[in-house]
Amino acid sequence: MSTATVATPTMTQTWQTLCSRADLVTRSGVAAWLASADTQVALLYLPGQTPEVYAVDNHDPFSNANVIARGIVGDIQGEPVIASPIYKQHFRLADGVCVEDENVRLRTWEVKIEGDDVMIRA
Amino acid sequence: MNVPTSPNATRLIVIGNGMVGHHLIEQLVALGAHRQYAITVFGEERHLAYDRVHLSEYFSGRDADSLALSNADYYAEHGIELRLHEAVTVIDRNAAEVVTDHARYPYDRLVLATGSYPFVPPIPGNEREKCLVYRTLDDLDAIRDAAADANTGVVVGGGLLGLEAANALRGLDLDTAVVEFAPRLMPMQVDAEGGALLREKIEALGVQVLTGRATQRIEDGETSFHRMVFQDDKVLETDLIVFSAGIRPRDQLARDCALEIGERGGIVIDDHCLTSDPAILAVGEVALWQESIFGLVAPGYQMAKAAAATLTEGDTTFSGADMSTKLKLLGVDVGAIGDAHGERTPGARTFRYLDEIKQEYRKLVVSSDAKKLLGAMLVGDNASYDTLMQYYANGLELPEDPASLILPSSDGAPTLGPDALPETATICSCHNVTKGDICTTLDAGALDLASVKGETKASTGCGGCAALLKSVVDHELEARGVEVDQSLCEHFAHTRQELYSIVRVEGIKTFSELIDKHGTSSGHDLGASSAPKLGSSSSPKLGCDICKPAVASILAACFNEPITDAAHVPLQDTNDTFMANMQKNGTYSVVPRIPGGEVTPEKLIVLGEVGKKYGLYTKITGGQRVDLFGAQLHQLPDIWGELIEAGFETGHAYGKATRTVKSCVGSTWCRYGVQDSVGMAIYLEERYKGLRSPHKLKFAVSGCTRECAEAQSKDVGVIATENGWNLYVCGNGGMRPRHGELFATDLDDAQLIRTIDRFLMFYIRTADRLQRTSVWRENLEGGLDYLKNVVLDDSLGLGDELEAQMQHIIDTYECEWANTLSDPEKLKRFRTFVNDDSPDPDIIVTEERGQLRPA
Numbered sequence: 001m002s003t004a005t006v007a008t009p010t011m012t013q014t015w016q017t018l019c020s021r022a023d024l025v026t027r028s029g030v031a032a033w034l035a036s037a038d039t040q041v042a043l044l045y046l047p048g049q050t051p052e053v054y055a056v057d058n059h060d061p062f063s064n065a066n067v068i069a070r071g072i073v074g075d076i077q078g079e080p081v082i083a084s085p086i087y088k089q090h091f092r093l094a095d096g097v098c099v100e101d102e103n104v105r106l107r108t109w110e111v112k113i114e115g116d117d118v119m120i121r122a
Numbered sequence: 123m124n125v126p127t128s129p130n131a132t133r134l135i136v137i138g139n140g141m142v143g144h145h146l147i148e149q150l151v152a153l154g155a156h157r158q159y160a161i162t163v164f165g166e167e168r169h170l171a172y173d174r175v176h177l178s179e180y181f182s183g184r185d186a187d188s189l190a191l192s193n194a195d196y197y198a199e200h201g202i203e204l205r206l207h208e209a210v211t212v213i214d215r216n217a218a219e220v221v222t223d224h225a226r227y228p229y230d231r232l233v234l235a236t237g238s239y240p241f242v243p244p245i246p247g248n249e250r251e252k253c254l255v256y257r258t259l260d261d262l263d264a265i266r267d268a269a270a271d272a273n274t275g276v277v278v279g280g281g282l283l284g285l286e287a288a289n290a291l292r293g294l295d296l297d298t299a300v301v302e303f304a305p306r307l308m309p310m311q312v313d314a315e316g317g318a319l320l321r322e323k324i325e326a327l328g329v330q331v332l333t334g335r336a337t338q339r340i341e342d343g344e345t346s347f348h349r350m351v352f353q354d355d356k357v358l359e360t361d362l363i364v365f366s367a368g369i370r371p372r373d374q375l376a377r378d379c380a381l382e383i384g385e386r387g388g389i390v391i392d393d394h395c396l397t398s399d400p401a402i403l404a405v406g407e408v409a410l411w412q413e414s415i416f417g418l419v420a421p422g423y424q425m426a427k428a429a430a431a432t433l434t435e436g437d438t439t440f441s442g443a444d445m446s447t448k449l450k451l452l453g454v455d456v457g458a459i460g461d462a463h464g465e466r467t468p469g470a471r472t473f474r475y476l477d478e479i480k481q482e483y484r485k486l487v488v489s490s491d492a493k494k495l496l497g498a499m500l501v502g503d504n505a506s507y508d509t510l511m512q513y514y515a516n517g518l519e520l521p522e523d524p525a526s527l528i529l530p531s532s533d534g535a536p537t538l539g540p541d542a543l544p545e546t547a548t549i550c551s552c553h554n555v556t557k558g559d560i561c562t563t564l565d566a567g568a569l570d571l572a573s574v575k576g577e578t579k580a581s582t583g584c585g586g587c588a589a590l591l592k593s594v595v596d597h598e599l600e601a602r603g604v605e606v607d608q609s610l611c612e613h614f615a616h617t618r619q620e621l622y623s624i625v626r627v628e629g630i631k632t633f634s635e636l637i638d639k640h641g642t643s644s645g646h647d648l649g650a651s652s653a654p655k656l657g658s659s660s661s662p663k664l665g666c667d668i669c670k671p672a673v674a675s676i677l678a679a680c681f682n683e684p685i686t687d688a689a690h691v692p693l694q695d696t697n698d699t700f701m702a703n704m705q706k707n708g709t710y711s712v713v714p715r716i717p718g719g720e721v722t723p724e725k726l727i728v729l730g731e732v733g734k735k736y737g738l739y740t741k742i743t744g745g746q747r748v749d750l751f752g753a754q755l756h757q758l759p760d761i762w763g764e765l766i767e768a769g770f771e772t773g774h775a776y777g778k779a780t781r782t783v784k785s786c787v788g789s790t791w792c793r794y795g796v797q798d799s800v801g802m803a804i805y806l807e808e809r810y811k812g813l814r815s816p817h818k819l820k821f822a823v824s825g826c827t828r829e830c831a832e833a834q835s836k837d838v839g840v841i842a843t844e845n846g847w848n849l850y851v852c853g854n855g856g857m858r859p860r861h862g863e864l865f866a867t868d869l870d871d872a873q874l875i876r877t878i879d880r881f882l883m884f885y886i887r888t889a890d891r892l893q894r895t896s897v898w899r900e901n902l903e904g905g906l907d908y909l910k911n912v913v914l915d916d917s918l919g920l921g922d923e924l925e926a927q928m929q930h931i932i933d934t935y936e937c938e939w940a941n942t943l944s945d946p947e948k949l950k951r952f953r954t955f956v957n958d959d960s961p962d963p964d965i966i967v968t969e970e971r972g973q974l975r976p977a
Contacts (some may be wrong), residue, residue: 023956027664027692028699030951033958040955040962046664059964065708066962070696070755074666077612083667085696085704090667 017117018043024053024118029069029082031058034109037122041109042069044082044093053113054093055120057106060084061098068106131160133228134433135220137210137375138235139165141174142406142422144191146235149430151200158434161202162227164220166209169259170194175419178286180262181293183841183848183864185827188834189259213379215399231401233429234376234389238369238407238417243278243303247340248365252347256287256366265364269294272361274346276300278337279367280307285451287366288329292452295845299330299358301350303367306333311447311458315476316501319483323454323502332358369417371408384410393439395429403429416443420551427554444515444551448507450907457500457507460514461487467496475528477502484528486510493519498528508590516547540590540597549594550580550587557594564598571595571901588905610891611668613641618816618891622676631681632689633673637663671695672891675778678814679886680927682934684941685814686948697776700952701938702758707965707976710758711751712738713775714765715811718785718803718823719746728768736761739973745782745820747773752974754961756954762939771811771937778892779814780821783807784832788825788842797842799825802871806840809875812935813882813928816889816898820855834862837895838878843867847874851881851909854896863899863906866914876925880913883924 018032024045034041040058058066063086071082073093080093090099096106110121134155136143147163150156165171172189180189197204205222212221219226240255242248252268255261256277269275275291277284280302291298300307306317307324321331336353343349346359371388382390382398388410395403405425407417416422421443431438446459462485464470469490476483482502488495495513500506506527513520513527521527543549545558555578563577574595575581581591608617614637616624621636630636641663665673674693678685685691685698697703702710714729729748733740736757738750753761762772774780783806786792788799803823813819822833823840832855833839839850845868853862866877889898902909911917942948954962966977 019957023950025691025951026688030956031954033955033960035958043956063706063708065706066964067696067704067708070699070704070708072667072670072695073664073692074670075664076666080664081666086706086708088667 013121015112015119015121018111018120019118021113021116021118027073029071029073031066031069032118034120034122040066041120042071042082043111043118044069044073044080046073046080049080051112053111053118054080055109055111056082056091056093056096059106060086060089061104061106062087062089132158132230134159134161134231134233135227135229136161136163136233136235137220138237138406138408139163139167139171139204139206140235140237140406141171141191141419142237142426143233143235144171145423146233146405146426146429147197147202148192149427150433151202153430153434153436155430155434156200156202159231163197163202163204164208164210164222165204165206167258167260168207170204170206172259174257177256177259177262178290178293179864180259181266181290182867183827183843183850186259188861210375213375213402215379215402218401229401231433232403233433234397234402234404234408235406235426236372236375236408238415239372240283240365241368241370242365243337243367245337245340247348250340250348250363252361253340253363253365256283256290256364257369262290265290265362266294268362269296272296272347274299274360275362275364276348276350276358276360278363278365280304280331280333281310281366281368282308282447282449282451283368284366285324287364288324289452291362291364292327292329296362297328297330299332299360300324301335301337301358302331302333303336304333307331308451308456311449311456311462312499312501313463313485315474316456316483316485316499319476319478319481319501320454320456323481324452327452329452369407371410371415373408376404376408384413388415391425391440393428393441394432395425395440396432403432405429411440412442414442416445418443418445418447421445423552424554446511446514448504450504455500455502455504457498457504457510459498459507459510460495461497462499463487464497470496473525473528475525475530477530486524486528488520488524492524495520495524508587512543512547512590516544518542518544540594541601543594549591550578553579555580560591560594561598564595564602569599569604588903592903610672611666613637613663613665613669615642616640618672618676619888621673622680622887625673625676625680631677631683633665633670633677633693634689636673637665637669641665665693667695668891671698671778674698675814675816675891679931682812682814682931684936684938686938686942686945688947691948691951700755700758701772701776701942702753703776705751705976708962709751709965709976710753710755711749711775712753712758712761712765713743713747713749713773714770715773715807716747716782717807717811718783718800720785720800720804725768725770728765728770732761732764735764737967737974739975743775743782746784747775747782749775752967752976754954754965755952756959756961759943759949759952763943766937766940766943772939774812777814778817779812780807780810780819783810783821783823784836785823786825786830788823792825794828795825795842796844797825797847799823799831799840799842802840802842802847802874803831806838806875806878809932810878810882812938813886813931815882815886817892817894819882819895835859836862838881840874846870849874849877852895852899854894858896860896860900865906865910877913879928880921880924881909883928884909884912884920887924 029042029044041055042058044054058068060067071085073082081090083090091106096108098104112119171191208222210220219228240257254265275296276299277287278301280300288298288300307320338351341349343359347361350358373389376389389404391404391409397404406422425440428438428440448457464487470487473486485499487497498510543557547557563574568574581588609615670693733750738752741749743749783803785799785803789795820836821838822831822836824831824833825842833841834850835853835855839862841848847869848867849865850862851865854860967974968977
């Protein structure tokens with residue numbers, strides 16, 4: 001089983017447009033291709049919350065399948081999480097840490113919505 | 123997987139493989155005695171031990187297999203030699219051998235569990251053809267054969283076994299009469315008033331009852347095969363006679379080898395079940411303990427337990443057994459506790475309550491000071507049996523006005539609180555579990571009902587104590603400070619059933635409205651920290667992967683709006699969201715509905731073509747459909763476009779919903795079929811498709827009793843009879859297989875549909891989340907009888923509502939895939955990447971046996 005590492009911001013990172021707001025699904029997730037990092041990210045959209053959009057790895061380290069975006073978004077004690085649709089582990093959206101096994105975490109990215117654009121810092 | 127026994131192991135022979143003989147083997151295995159003894163079991167019948175208590179169900183749909191208490195594998199696994207259809211003819215005590223027609227077998231210890239035989243009164247003509255007895259499966263086969271060209275049948279004997287036999291004859295569609303020598307039915311259990319009421323109820327079922335009749339002779343009839351002539355020269359003509367007038371111990375082997383026998387038969391045993399020869403034990407209905415034969419199964423089991431202890435040097439002894447019984451004969455409740463006739467204690471007083479409208483009779487026998495219950499009698503309603511039994515068995519002091527225990531009250535039968543029971547109170551009499559045993563288990567760490575059942579076996583016999591056991595466990599857990607938390611999850615302090623009621627009563631149609639109005643505040647009040655969290659007012663109330671799908675299922679079962687609507691889609695598990703089954707590599711499998719498993723060649727070709735075009739691994743499912751594996755998210759709409767074009771609909775293989783109705787080919791092709799099982803299966807599948815429930819629902823319809831569709835392993839199983847359909851419910855395959863239980867017999871099409879409508883909706887209303895019907899049924903207080911009352915007799919007055927609710931689901935059905943394909947907004951979700959048309963680069967496949975599978 002692979003353990004994803006935390007992305008550390010470097011000087012090369014810039015804000016870039018990933019997709020449009022209309023591509024997002026309210027209180028749920030979609031996957032997007034992040035060409036600059038040659039990887040896929042899960043975008044979780046929680047309108048009305050702060051922040052209103054999160055980006056984490058779409059790759060599920062437990063099943064090795066790219067499925068995180070297709071999990072159920074919820075909260076544990078008020079902390080937003082997503083449950084993997086395969087073996088149901090929960091990952092905190094804020095930092096990607098797995099609730100069931102804190103040694104495992106998804107990478108996270110800064111995202112924001114400007115107008116109709118969903119921007120990611122990568 | 124034979125269990126090794128050393129070559130010089132002690133040889134134990136058990137003669138008899140009835141209910142008690144088999145229970146003895148189970149007790150020995152539980153004690154590990156099968157490793158100490160080389161055990162050989164002889165059974166005279168062809169069949170392995172079976173449930174004689176429910177024998178009459180043999181004619182209402184159950185077969186020998188479903189009545190069996192065990193299987194040959196069980197014996198083989200434990201290294202026990204089982205010799206069926208081999209009768210022991212002689213016990214040679216000098217040589218310490220038993221003799222059969224095949225061989226002589228040496229023993230070190232011997233157990234006689236030969237049971238009893240039916241008593242046939244010495245009436246001239248009793249050996250005529252079509253004069254039969256009612257005791258074994260072979261007897262029942264003989265009765266069935268004789269009934270083939272008979273219209274009428276008479277049972278001689280109006281006791282417990284006689285009424286059971288009468289039930290069996292009714293099951294064969296014979297006009298049935300019962301002839302009893304005593305002035306009333308069940309003279310052992312009920313008094314004159316109770317007997318009169320019982321008679322009325324049984325006659326109302328169309329069974330003729332003749333009491334106070336001594337048959338003088340049986341001779342050729344004029345209009346029927348037999349004519350029975352009674353003491354007053356009155357006659358009764360009938361085609362078939364069954365004697366069921368009591369039992370006698372089968373003690374001939376013991377007599378022949380000069381073991382001590384009681385005056386009126388029975389092998390004399392002591393508290394250790396030892397006979398006059400200390401190498402030989404006897405158990406069950408052949409054994410005579412303190413001049414008593416015990417003709418019920420529970421005392422037999424207690425003897426088996428004592429005998430097993432004797433053989434393993436344990437302490438358990440047999441110290442007599444209570445003969446109190448709770449029965450349902452021909453659908454009529456009869457209960458007798460202790461000294462029900464009030465004739466064993468001088469000065470005993472009685473209370474009696476008779477309701478001729480509702481046809482209920484209850485009687486209490488109390489001590490002269492009205493403080494203790496000595497006995498009780500119930501006809502027509504056994505609801506108060508459990509409570510009365512506790513007063514009786516534990517010598518509890520009666521309430522000030524004992525009559526309150528049998529008088530009708532607006533709150534139903536009075537119950538005895540679990541705290542009022544002493545530690546010694548027997549909760550489960552089948553497995554002899556006391557309240558003290560339950561407390562010990564809880565103290566040792568058991569935290570719920572299921573583990574108490576597992577540890578003590580309580581309530582796993584007849585199940586009659588289920589409600590009492592639950593109340594004792596709940597009460598004791600509470601007393602230990604264990605909060606029995608029924609909350610669904612941290613977001614709702616409600617059970618699924620409570621949420622279901624809230625949704626229906628308040629008409630709440632979305633998850634957000636439900637969590638806003640009824641959710642716990644941000645989940646914090648169930649948290650570990652009691653300190654208020656800064657900014658908690660803005661904490662999200664999102665729900666979680668437990669409550670969201672559970673509420674989605676409730677909303678679907680109530681209102682049936684498309685699950686793909688924007689308000690509902692975030693609630694669904696991924697399989698429901700994308701209406702396909704996610705596999706381990708993140709791809710999906712697709713299962714179109716094939717109602718009843720019937721498919722035209724044209725449609726089958728389309729499935730093949732779609733599989734080929736999209737490179738899908740193709741496999742036939744257990745539910746008579748075709749599963750196409752390996753589709754990526756973005757391929758699903760194209761695949762479904764082609765399938766819908768060809769006339770397919772979604773199959774809900776992804777949902778906690780109606781899956782399939784499996785069927786055999788039925789009377790249209792099969793030479794044994796008696797009804798059109800395929801037609802019924804298709805009808806049921808079309809009717810219930812799209813129905814969402816606490817867990818998946820599987821159905822099957824078999825066209826005859828051969829049961830090729832395996833309906834008894836389904837949530838709803840239908841088996842054709844010559845007169846209609848037998849309905850089985852709450853069966854399960856999978857990890858914990860469970861035989862479906864016979865719920866109703868010989869239903870016509872309309873009755874069948876109405877019964878299934880009500881059953882399913884009642885399950886959907888009351889089950890826990892992810893609880894299959896089998897587990898729901900096992901946890902249902904009141905068990906199968908209660909379920910029958912609710913569904914068949916409409917005891918809660920819910921019938922119309924349940925049917926209307928089902929009709930709403932049926933009327934609002936829509937194929938979810940067709941709905942999605944017509945809505946560009948919904949289709950947007952079906953993209954592997956929202957910003958790129960490429961497939962997922964990490965999905966790698968390899969070829970195996972000519973098809974693709976994940977690498």
